Amino acid sequence: MTQLVLVVDELSAWAPYFPSENLVDFETYLKQPPVKNAPRTRVINLCRTGKYLSNGYYCSLLAEARGQHVIPSVSTLNNLRNKGLFAFGFDGVSEALDAHVGDLEAGAKVKVKSCFGQCAVPGLESLCRELFERLPCPVLELTFRRRSRWELTGLAPLSPRELAEQEEDLFANALDRYSRIIWRQPKSAKRYRYDLAMLVNPNEALPPSDAGALKRFVRAGERAGVNVETITRKDYQRLAEYDGLFIRETTAIDHHTFRFAQKAEHEGLVVIDSPTAILRCANKIFLAESFAKNGVPTPKTLMVNPKQKDAADWLETELGYPLVLKIPDGAFSRGVYKVADKAQLVETLSKLRNASALVLAQEYFFTEFDWRIGVLNHQPIFACKYFMVKGHWQIYRHNDGKEADSGGFVTLPTHEAPSAVINAALKAVKPIGDGLYGVDIKEGKGRVAVIEVNDNPNIDHGVEDVFLKDRLYDMVIEDFVRRFEKGREAVAAKKGRRDGR
Incomplete structure (x- = not known):
């Protein structure tokens, strides 16, 4: 079970709140000797951390040196001093602040407190939650400045002692909710x-x-x-x-x-x-280049800038019709377009002009089904045939606002899948990593062609587990x-x- 420690500059800072056996002051925490094989320890640093080399800064530094998990971390404290870090916009912020303080003139400032990702201003909850995920800090003061609209211009860590009386309840409730999560009992x-x-x-x-x-x-x-x-x-x-x-x-x-x-x-x-595998599999441009370098069989594939003036002419000459255009980060058949003629090609390229600097173009390779080979640590673990949706050319057909249609499937033991399909799958994942992958492969007309590697493959009960079961x-x-x-x-x-x- 995780041990929790609350550290404050001085115990008097905790006077407005209920006593806690987990509370220590900085001097006590400083003098605690290192303990070998200590239980997992969570430190919530409630000292003043706004200044470099303050008690609060050293509290986080000591916690990390002791192998404890602390918020805010030293990295978070350093990032909060980087003024360019939070120069970004969030949806709904300007409207929420207008509703909270009224339509103030340009140059006006508003400060809002966030405690463990919670705040008292309606409409800013998602912003505070996201900031807490990015920069975990018990108490943050958010500064907004009115320009043409409200913008986030400052973030500062605070200690509970710096809260106004009416803000203490927000802090206490947020701490209680947060600590209940990390004080979880074993089931x-x-x-x-x-x-x-x-x-x-x-x-x-x-x-x-x-x-x-x-x-x-x-x-x-x-x-x-x-x-x-x-x-x-x-x-x-x-x-x-x-x-x-x-x-x-x-x-x-x-x-x-x-x-x-x-x-x-x-x-x-x-x-x-791993994050490396996600990066590599999430972008079809990387996969196409990796496949080409490592001799993985694929449909004929080209990369093109959709803004290039002669892109349509070039693709028409190189691939003919029909051909397939793909945005680099599409998933579940989204962002994939089948193009039947020149007019449709020009229209689709125009549609993709602002989606990505590069798009993938491939020859159209029709098959009644795609193989999905599951690979774990460079070993095949399942083999499925995913059939196209009836009357459609993909496994999934997305209906606007409705549940997507999908085709049927057949699950086989891996030794019954063609050896060329299995070998292509193993070759495709080799440069990606040793994790869990799903390799989509087309087979037909004497050819095997890898379409993509998925870093997060489907494993659904009654589909991929039909043969191996538990x-x-x-x-x-x-x-x-x-x-x-x-x-x-x-x-x-x-x-x-x-x-x-």
Whole structure:
């Protein structure tokens, strides 16, 4: 269980709040000796941190040196001094402030307090929550300046002592809510070797794993002595409590899933999939270049600037019709366009002018189904045929505002898939990494062609697990255990070298 420590400059700073056995002043915290094999410790630094080399700064520095997880971190404190860091806009901010203070003249300033990502101004909740995710700090003062519209122009860390009386309730309630999350009790008395966080989005329309699959991952964890716990984006600050992170939410670069992967890797967790894998798989331009360099068979593929004047003529000459245009970061068949003639090509290129500096153009390779080969640590673990939606040329057909249609499927043991398909899948993932991937491959007319590698492949109950059943989930969890143990061995070996053994 995680141990929590609240550090204040002086105990008198805590006078407006209920006493807490977890509270210490800075001098006491400073004199605490290092403890070997200490329990996981969370430090909430409530000292004044606004100045460099202040008590608050040293509190965070000492916590990190002791291997404790602290908010704000030293990195956060340094970032808060970077005035260019928060020169960005947020939707709805100007409207919320107009409603809060009225339409003030240009040059007016407004300050708003945020406590653990919560604030008292309606309409600013999402902004404060996002800032807390990016720059975890117990209390932040946000400064807004009115120009043509309201803009965020300043962020400053505060201690509870710097709050007005009417703001103390906001702080106390926010701390209580935050500490309840990190003071969580184990769900059972059963001891687990490892703790694995499984990131999900309960509201996602097309998640990588359905509810049935998620339950089976949890049960597989129990069989392997791993506590698999589902978390959501609001649990960002709890990542350090775990040994690993398993992302079961659709990933993207400019997205909290990528930030989760980065933070988990920074904290030393085992991560599937890693931020490197997300970066490489999320962009079809990278994949196309990687496939070409490593001799992976693909449809004929070209990269083109949609603003290039002769782009349509060039693609028409090189690929003919029909051809396929793809934006680099599309997923689930989104951002993929089949072009039948010159007029449609010109129209689609024009549509994509502002979507990306480069788009991918490929020859149209029709097949009745696509292979999806699941690969884990460079080994094939499942093979599926995903059939096209009836009357459509893709596996998914997106209906405006409605649930997407999808084609049928057949799941096979990997040894029954053509060896050329399996070999192409393994060759495609080799430069990506050793994580969990789904490789989409077309096969027909004596050819095998890799379409893309997905860093977060679907594993749904009743689809990818039809052949292996629970064994598929066991294989994934067992690979996490292998990685956990490999990490422990590396730490032990490093310690042995340091101790001269």
